[in-house]
Amino acid sequence: MTSDTERFHSRLRVRMRARATDEPNRAxxxxxxxxxxxxxxxxxxxxxxxxxxxxxxxxxxxxxxxxxxxxxxxxxxxxxxxxxxxxxxxxxxxxxxxxxxxxxxxxxxxxxxxxxxxxxxxxxxxxxxxxxxxxxxxxxxxxxxxxxxxxxxxxxxxxxxxxxxxxxxxxxxxxxxxxxxxxxxxxxxxxxxxxxxxxxxxERHRRTSWHPHHMAERYGLFVIILLGESVLAASTGVAASLNAGGVSGALITISVSGLVILFALWWIYFLEPIGEGLSANRDKSYFWGYCHYAIFAVLAALGAGLEVAVEQTGHHLEVSAATAAYGVAIPAGLFLLLFWAVHRPVITHQVVHPSVIIPAGVIVLALPLSVSLIGVVGVVATIAAVCALVVGVTTIRRTNVHESN
Structure with a gap:
């Protein structure tokens, strides 16, 4: 027998109607x-x-x-x-x-x-x-x-x-x-x-029937695309550094640190139950959707910053160490702060506690001030450590809450 899905796809034209907001298994x-x-x-x-x-x-x-x-x-x-x-x-x-x-x-x-x-x-x-x-x-x-x-x-x-x-x-x-x-x-x-x-x-007269869990998935996929572009940008920087000066301990350290930052930010983004939050707070969709412009933009900028930081470490670009450090710290720190601020009105009980993520964002933004002491590699490595700490503390805290319940 032909399944409903196969019959749907075999039709040349389907009448366009608003889809149900509670459509099951919407992906x-x-x-x-x-x-x-x-x-x-x-x-x-x-x-x-x-x-x-x-x-x-x-x-x-x-x-x-x-x-x-x-x-x-x-x-x-x-x-x-x-x-x-x-x-x-x-x-x-x-x-x-x-x-x-x-x-x-x-x-x-x-x-x-x-x-x-x-x-x-x-x-x-x-x-x-x-x-x-x-x-x-x-x-x-x-x-x-x-x-x-x-x-x-x-x-x-x-x-x-x-x-x-x-x-x-x-x-x-x-x-x-x-x-x-x-x-x-x-x-x-x-x-x-x-x-x-x-x-x-x-939509003043009638709101469209968007699906909350579908929208949460779509935004998450765009985050993955942006993080993937950051991986590509960092890889470009590694390739340029290898061509210019070969492998070094500093190059390995900053490359691994960049990967840890991207992985930690991915982990943090998907900790929150965004689909459930949008389902319960559909009236906050404009705020949530529009403010993601800033979240997406800083993730795109992070890729550029990592590329510059890696190249500056590998073959000493003319750009200053402070500029290279800020190129990573500003987007990474802003992501942490924006992630909390954008999801706060939508999710009643956030998984990532503000007492963890807000100080982490502030510390990351301030780290380039120490670049003269620890260098670009030290700044990027410390940013990676802070982001990883946010993930670790949140995961442990979440586990303890589940066990107590």
Whole structure:
């Protein structure tokens, strides 16, 4: 006999309707996993550009384009993810429109070097346009095929289209040299804020039916992608160091420490029952979802910082030891503090206690002050020890609580 799943996939078109918020065993689809892979290219590109900027002593100047391009990547991923949680049909039209959005991600990734090096956002904006066109088409389809969601879907399609026209106008003014440099950042922030308001305006009448455990899994998978990119960046630094000076004790120490940091941050992120928290506090979804921009951004920046720190240790880049140390400490420390702050309103009883994670974050942020005494290797190794200590203390504390109950 043919299973329900096989019959579903054999159909060319499925009527799009809002999915149940309590759908059992809801997990990421194969298409969602394939969609995520296109973001690997874009994230790898901006991580490499940030690392190069730090190496050339232009880390501060690189932060603005890094955050701008990362916003486009994050916002496109997030819009697709929340839509899919509510309306995924996985039929032929849905898959083709998803492929269009994937193509937009790849175009955006191709434009990252020009955006960083020349301030030219032409290709990045065109890639973003392709992603938005695919999403607008999905929302129009939802409006046509699901009467109960029609008003919300049309508001989404309208809001996204209007803001996209703003991005196009901004690009045209830039290309014609009619947008003064001093207001380019202000115009970006204005349009980004408008993007953030679209979902809140669209769902005032009726909220979409996203699945809490599905969303928790999707965000966790994006965290894994970002950590994977950090592994790649650190490996790039190791390869460059080996080519320049061969193996050394310092290189081995900082490489192992970098791996421990990434593994510890992964462990910490998945300690909290995020799916249960979102299920009990659906009204906190905007705060939780939007604030993950900062969590994701610092994880992407951590990869660049590790690459610079490893290379600086292996063949002494011109960048100062303090800069290399801060390149790791700032994103790692901010991750610890942001992780606590973002999950605090959503999870009533957090597994990672604030008395553990807050002091750890502060210590990590302060460690570069000791770089003149212990060096970059010492700073990174100590960061690894602090992150590992958070995991160890939390695990022991959690075990003791379970045993007492």
């Amino acid at each position: 990421s689809s194969q298409l969602e996993l394939l969609f995520d892979l296109t973001f690997v290219v874009a994230i790898a590109s901006i991580t490499a550009q940030l690392a190069h900027g730090i190496e050339q002593g232009q880390g501060i100047q690189t932060i603005a384009p890094f955050l701008q391009v990362f916003f486009a990547i994050w916002w496109a991923w997030m819009n697709f993810t929340w839509f899919a949680s509510s309306f995924d049909t996985d039929d032929a039209p849905y898959r083709l429109l998803t492929m269009l959005q994937m193509g937009g991600v790849l175009v955006l990734a191709a434009g990252v070097p020009a955006a960083f090096n020349d301030g030219d956002f032409l290709v990045v904006t065109l890639g973003y346009l392709l992603m938005r066109l695919g999403l607008i088409a999905q929302w129009i389809r939802a409006a046509v095929e699901d009467p109960t969601s029609r008003r919300t879907a049309l508001r989404y399609a309208t809001g996204i289209a209007v803001v996209q026209l703003g991005w196009i106008l901004r690009l045209l003014l830039q290309q014609a040299n009619l947008l003064p440099a001093q207001i380019q950042l202000a115009s970006f922030v204005t349009l980004a804020v408008a993007e953030l308001f679209v979902p809140m305006w669209a």
